[in-house]
Amino acid sequence: MAFLELVLLLLLQRTFATLEVLPPSTQRVLNGSSVVLPCTFSISKMPFDPKYLAIIWSFQGKQILVYDNKGITKAPRVTFDVEAVKDGRASLTVVNVSLSDGGTYSCLVVYSPERTERNIILEVQVMPTIILPKQTVRTESENTLHCQAVGFFPRDIEITWILDGKTQKQSLIREPVKNEDGTYNVTSDVTFTALKNKNLSCIVNHGSLHEPLQEDLQLIYEGTSAGIIAACVIVPLLIFLIAGVLLWKRKPRRKALGSFIIRDIEAPPKLIDGEEATLHCTVDNDPEDLCVTWWIRRSGQEQEIKTSQMRGHSEEEESLLDTSYVIRSQRDGHQYKASLSFIPHIERHRDVTFICRGVYGQHQKEKTFHCKTVYGKPKLSQPVIRSLFISGEVKYLLNLEKFYPKSIKIIWRCGVEKTEEILTSTESLSDNPDTTYNISSEVRIPEDRHKDPAFRVQVTWEHKSMDKPESRELSIRDPDYRWTPVVEEIQIPRLFHGSATTLQCNISEYFPDAVTVKWLLSPEHSAELYEEINTANNQRIISRRESDNTYSYTTSLTITPTRGKHQGAVYICLVDHPSLEKPIERRTGRLQVYAKPQMLVPIEKTIANSSRVQFSLNLRNFYPKNITISWYFENTSGKLEISPQQTVSTQDNHLTFNVTSVVSIPLHLFNDQQTKILVMWKHESMEMPETRSLSFRDLPWRPHVVSINVPKLEDETKATITCDISGYFPDHLSIFWFIKKDGNLTALPIESSKTERTYKISHKEKRQKDNTYSCEASLTFTPIIGSDQGSEIICRVGHPSVEGPIERSSGPLHIGEKKPILNFVKQLFNDKVPSVTGNKKTEEHEQHLIMGAAMLPVLFVTAFSNMLYSKPQNIESMTICRHYSLYGQACKHTP
Template sequence: MEGTLAWIIAACVIVPIILIAVVLWLRFKKRSKAHGSFIIRDIEAPPKLIDGEEATLHCTVDNDPEDLCVTWWIRRSGQEQEIQTSQMRGHSEEEEGLLDTSYVIRSQRDGHQYKASLSFIPHIERHRDVTFICRGVYGQHQKEKTFHCKTVYGKPKLSQPVIRSLLESGEVKYLINLEKFWPKSIKIIWRCGVEKTEEILSSTESLSDNPDTTYNISSEVRIPEDRHKDPGFRVQVTWEHKSMDKPESRELSIRDPDYRWTPVVEEIKFPRLFHGSATTLQCNISEYFPDAVTVKWLLSPQNSAELYEEINTANNQRIISRRESDNTYSYTTSLTITPTRGKHQGAVYICLVDHPSLEKPIERRTGGLQVYAKPQMLVPIEITMAESSRVQFSLNLQKFYPKDITISWHWEKTNGKYQLSAEERVSTQDGHLTYDVTSVVQTPDHLFKDPQMKIIVVWKHVSMEIPEIRSLSMKDLPWHPHVGSINVPKMEDEKKATMTCDIAKNSDPLSTSWFNKNDGNLTALPIESSKTERTYRISQKEKRQKDNTYSCEASLTFTPIISSDQVSEIICGVEHPSLEGPIERSSGHLHIDRSDVEIGEIKIPKLIKGENARMECPIYHYNPGKHTVTWFQKKMDVDKPIAIQNEHRRRVTTNRDQASDDQNTYKSCIELIPVSEEDNGTSYICRVEGSNSGQTKEKSTRWLKVYSC
């Protein structure tokens, strides 16, 4: 009991003492912090600061008081500037750009340890010889650590892939451009070889400065064309620099995916293939380098997938290789063949193009060949006269393939176009390799009376690019007129006569024309004039002959007058659509025997009521002892004319014409005072009668009109 009490008393004394000791220790601890017991360790930084690559500085504070303030500063040229940020304690992070957008500050508390970091993108010009400061402040106590950026490295940048270009000398230039590196010293090595790049090449470098104190360098090598003809040839470039942890390199081959000068192979070009006719297949290859293209031609009969025949091109292949302005090469290969339907119908020609830049050859195919035979028109269209007044046309086309052919006939003229029905006969040639066809149509011969009439035949065949056409008109018919001489009878003054002209071996339509040629002037007959009573009658009589052609008699009937027709010519013109121009025949100069008298046209003045008027009628070869002249007046409604006697208003005289050298030329005149009731609508007639021959000739005026003023 006493022992237990003793323990209780002891506990009551010891426990308060322990509690007081703990409180005093805590107060001491706090007081020691208040006196600046926190510790800032050295700033941890990357071994190299590389321009453009993010870097982070780390600063750790031990024995961190709760109210400790940690800031980052930057010192340039002796001047300090705080990199300001707002920080959140605990485990949260906040990023904010300071001074410029390239600074990010992070902080984190872990127990009594405080970690601060500063991330930024180093820049050679901006950060060289710059000092970063991590500063801790608690009350009146301040501690800091610094990091001096003595050197910021610029790592060489490959701004573009290694450039390959073709030179006029035939070499290939390889060029690498490295930019923005610092310090200046850099090492570039070029190697080449087959499979392994063991041979070191001599290069040319060009170094240049940048405004931000960095450097650029260009390095190039030149390699002959022939070395690139081996597909295993490689070129390697390697560069080393202090900013780099290890060297970098690029290796190039002619079989790289980005190699620009692989062959461009066009499709095989060839025209239509015709049986037995030599033709050329052509394949164009371009834009390749080096000049090391090889070509093979293969033939696959009937487009067989397994069977190929390599063609010996020693004698039938033509190769044209040339260098272009861009220093690449182009190549044209052409293969000459003579296709036959037996061997080449449905076959395929293949052109294989190989080059060191290709993993496998490029292949171009023709597709299954189609061998044609074009219809040949070896003889002209045959034209014959058939029975029943029909003209027959026969077209013969030979040596074509395939068999199907379209032949159409039609005739056309100005007012329409009409199809014709044809008969066709097809036969085989050359053991069924080709075909012949004969197409026949008939048409009535009267259709050719229209000079615009044409017979047209059109044939189409798969071997032909466009249809062929033949057009036949009357000019193409074989029956051209044969024109004889003009038959001239005895010609007497004022006696009717008929001339004829015979025309043979012609077909319809035929036309004849008659002309009078006098003193070089040509006048078409008949002469249409109201002032003459002369008449011309033209006729044309046709007769069909045994050979179905026609004969024709053209005639001209007229009354010759010695005063106008003597020594003139009569011309017969024959026109036919088969002729380029008319055929003319001449009567020669006419010889006309003189008659006893001739009467000219009566001259009529304007008749005005109550005013004197004079009509004159010339008479040639007039003999007052043998001829008499009488004037008559004829009214429209009276058949019989009335002889005129001299009276107070009408007086008739006949006297020799003093103006003419011919003593037998006279003028018979009637002087009258026109009266409307008597003279209006009447005709005056001058009649000459022969006292011995009994011959009578006369001339009459038109129906007269009397004017009031």
Template sequence: TDLPWSPVIEEIDKLPILENTEANLQYKISRYISTSELSVTWHKKEKNGNLTYLPKNSSKYKPNTSISQLQPDNTYSCTTSLLITPRLLDDQGSEFICRVKHPSLETPIERSTGPLQVCACPRNQDPIQWSHTDREEAVLILHLHRFYPQSIEIKWTCSCRQLLKSEDESRENIFNSFDVTSKCRVPQEHMMHSDHKIRVTWKHVTMTDPEIREVCVRDSDFPWRPEVTELSNPVLLFGRLVTVQCGISNFFPNDLSVTWFVKERGSQGYVLLERQRGYKITASPQYSDSGYSCTPSVEFTPSSFSSHHGVMFMCKVKHPSLGHPIERITKPLFITSAPVVTDSVKLNPCESEFVLCSVRLEKFFPKNIHLTWTFGENKYIQYTPKKTLLVDDEMETFGVISECKIPWNQLKFPVRVTWEHESKAEPQSTELPGPELPWCPQIEALDTPYLILNTECKIQCRISGYFPKELIVNWFKEEEETRQLVPVTNGINYKIPQPQRQPDNTYSCISSLYFTPTRMDHRLVFICKVRHPSLKEPKEERIGPLKIVELFRRPNIDSLETSMLNGKYKIECKISGYSPERLTVTWIKKGKNECVTKDNKYNIPKIVHERQSDKTFSCTASLSYVPKNEVSEFICRVEHPSLDQPIEKHTGPLQLQQPDTNLQERKTGRYLY
């Protein structure tokens, strides 16, 4: 039946639908009676036309109808609603339909929201990012996500309200909404003041008020705050250029200030380095993808222990991104001067067949130094040496003489001195140049003016400058024809040398060879051969060829003596004190000046030379004959190499005499000269 009171559906104020924001779709139903027979249902119509009933117990969509209220005209009214949390993917373009049934209606009435437009508010999930593309400007990047509709307004300004250039790039995402990336180029000059801020503002239809973000170089997430390493703490080497430096990296803009200070030894505090002489400051920023970097440094040459020993440096780094300067301070830097070996290891022989090894190190600082000597065949023997500290007041450095006594036979093996000093990271050492003993014997043949034939003589060699005293001396003679060396034995003696210690603790001796030369020894060569631990091969000295000389001694000739025995005259000439024995006696008969020779008439015995204790010779020359009636006179002529002219002795005239039977022998002493 037709009733005048049929339900009417009225739309309540429509609000914007925002994604993921709970929305309440409401309708007012009025002018009906019989509340118990009112039926209200909600339906969803997809974009493809499918219609879906939304039950009251739906978890996603929550329909609700209020209790009917009696109105003044005795009709009823109620409010029906659908509580939804829309999503762009699910609900964009869909329709929500409210359908009402009542007995007063022939057909149900309904109201539709029409295609639903779901809006999405821009999301700022990420902080504003900093980047840079070159050395002149930085880039600020803003990302806004999942907003709808696409239209959005973004502005960038600086503290002076100057509009900055920007580029916006929007794109649709998988959620049927939009993302936008806004890039703003910020020149360096807008970043060189720590209180200058960069502001970005964006406005969207879904927003009641614009959103604002501000950034500045002082923000905690500013990416280019200088990273400053600790200052280097180099070892100061006296007289050598040294650099103190630190590394500063990843800063932007290029508005960095580095100030150096120094505190020298004896100073009360730090002073500005620019006011000090002798220091060179360098810093050259370099640009890279990560920003600017530089290595500020101070160069100087430690030249005074009173000023530079214990010096300290401080650098202060300022940058717009820093609230306070960054300070870096070195430790006290101490000068070290590395030991210098002024000479190779010296060796000197000393008492008890020991060798004194010594080394001299100079120009080191500080004075603490540790030295050890090592030597030995199978296992090194460590020896803490005697140490004498030297002080160089002018150079303000130290020196040391280190000495070590070792047995001489240990020099056959490596001998090393090692020192440890803080100027060097590793121990330093030096070794003896070689295993050879440096004190080789020197052989010198002593002058032998001449060798006298048949006279014992002495040949000597002086052997000096050797250490240790172990020495073997052998004498050899060289055969003239074969040139072979024959050990000296038969009839030749040599004296075993007794070594004498010299002031320099080396040894010397004289080796003597005694022999009596004969004529066969003329031009003989003697070799003195020496063996010593310092020699790899025997060392020798050749003496000769020797020249044998004869010692000429003039003969002493007595007056001639005559005698007669048994009717024969006998004339005798005694000769003595001559050398060599090459003496010739000739008898001459005066008047005829003819030499008397041994025959039946004259008897001349062969001369016998007798060696005397003084190495001279003596002999007696005689002539015997039977006198005739004539008077005879004889001359005894003596020739010898020592005489320039022969010596003659005369008998005087010899007359015939009658034999005296009572006198067996009568001597006559008449002489001529």
């Protein structure tokens, strides 16, 4: 349980590191010596914070050492170098190793929130001892000798016999026998026929030995120098025996039988569950053969306490995992001291009596110690728990477990420095099957009080099992405080020169609602100079309440980046909160400001010469410099790439770049009306390439057709109508003339068999200074007032650059009389006289002509005077009517 408590505590810490633990897999050591179990660890985030570190050593699944920020607890006979932890060494030293210490050890290193555990196997070895007794052998007879290897571990062993330098194959090793202490004994027999051999050797090879052990025996044959050898052995033994008797007689004798005294058993004032306790029993005037034993009396029954320790060893200590009773004894002059160590348990030792009993001969004395109560200390199973409520309060919960007796006092306090107040708490008490108790105590504190970093909450508990009260103090600055702001990296969109954009940073999981945000700008060539950005966010922050009752907020900064100010600069978002010792900082990294190519003017088209057209694309204000521009020529035959000529220039002191890309296209390629010129450019600032398409009709040199120039037309008088066309290129111009009469359109030229008149069309084309063309189109014809009066002359101009033809109209033609008087005469004599038709000459016709000639002066004067007031047609009509009336002819006159 203690281990789980520790891990839960450490996992609440907010640290981030990579942990690696490196112990070897196996370690070997000789019995009785000391061994270092190496365990090293490395943490990527150095130097590490010792508050988040814990080291737990276990043996066969049970803890023998715990080291954390509260200190160190360990079993006897193990040592731990606390200073070495700073260098990543967590090695454990075990002293006075015994066979029971062999097994699997575990080194667990926790650096919150990571934990890594590695195992190491300790193999304890005990070196063998050779026993080769002296034995006599018979010459020329078969002899069997014995050699023993005793007290060794592990079980595997080899024994070899050598007789006068020769290995004996007639040997047999028996099955090893296990001793009570876990070691082994084994006997090897060798059978040989003695032929006056001199030396026999027993050689033992074992895993605990650096080199084999060898015991040599000089063979003794029966009847050979036996008297001399016996004399050499017996005489010294007699000398030592006589000296021992004399010393024994001079030694003071113990006091008389039954004079020993057993003092009252010394015991701790309190027996605490789980904490080792030692009872001391002292015997004065002890006889030499006094036997002191420990007994336990439970429910009226007595039982002797056994231990694996041997009486008389002054410094013997218990096995690492021996949870039973341990007896130690020591004789100092005439005083004998015995102690019993054990770990009290509430259920096992309540109302138990321990007895220290001394026996000498037929005499027996004893003292008792009665365990009336075994106290259970309150265990803090986990750190004080903080939780949030929708109301904004913070609940603090203390859980204490397995204490005895029931009475316990818990006090909560809170405040800033000396202005503390006692809080009203709510307790919930429960009991356990082992007669111990658990208690939960909680208080609730409003959110606003936590906005002060100096605010503290303290809980203290007192219990009879404790020498002094224990307490925990909590603040918003504790390392295990759960609701510190989590600040994500700044979200940076692509930055474009002159285009407004927004930087965002998400902040979440904080409590209370007291976060502040500050934005800073660091120029490109300065690592320490910062410019604070004033934003509305710095003044007011409206947080969002999340489902877990924490808060979140997204801070944003809108900027209009420019290459001059922001290229290579760094924006910094500083987030502060009462739970933080210092603000959390997030940086954008050096900004990259792009500038998109701008097409400020359309593609320029110029006439290079009479046979080529030049296209120029101008892109401005882009960054970085590299840009790709591709030109293509496309028609019904396919698509062909054209190599351009490009010129790149800088602008604004190399902050942005301009480029001009030019291609020259032969004019004949435009004969296909489906011809297109395509240009495409790609740049790092653009998500997709841009394209422009040009056709013949996108050329700017379309024909400009002015109105038809119509001269003054006279009946039957040749005239020329002109139409001026200019500004077109190329010279693929088509001109058509039409005459429109009574809504009917007739193409010109036409020939009339009646009038024998024709239409003549001509074009005069010439090149202008700007390489465009101009043309004067003309139509020559002889208008006839009778047939052409009111007709329209239309000039229709066609060019590849225009979708439909361009038409210009003369409007209704107005044809004047050629000579008014002559016309009158003609009308008079040819048209208005009914008897005069064609070329027929009659007598009546001649008379009319004679009379007409005579009347000419009179008619002329009359007509001239009427011309001042009437139209010629009327004049003629009136005159003709008069003329006809003179001859008695009827005439209808229409004014």
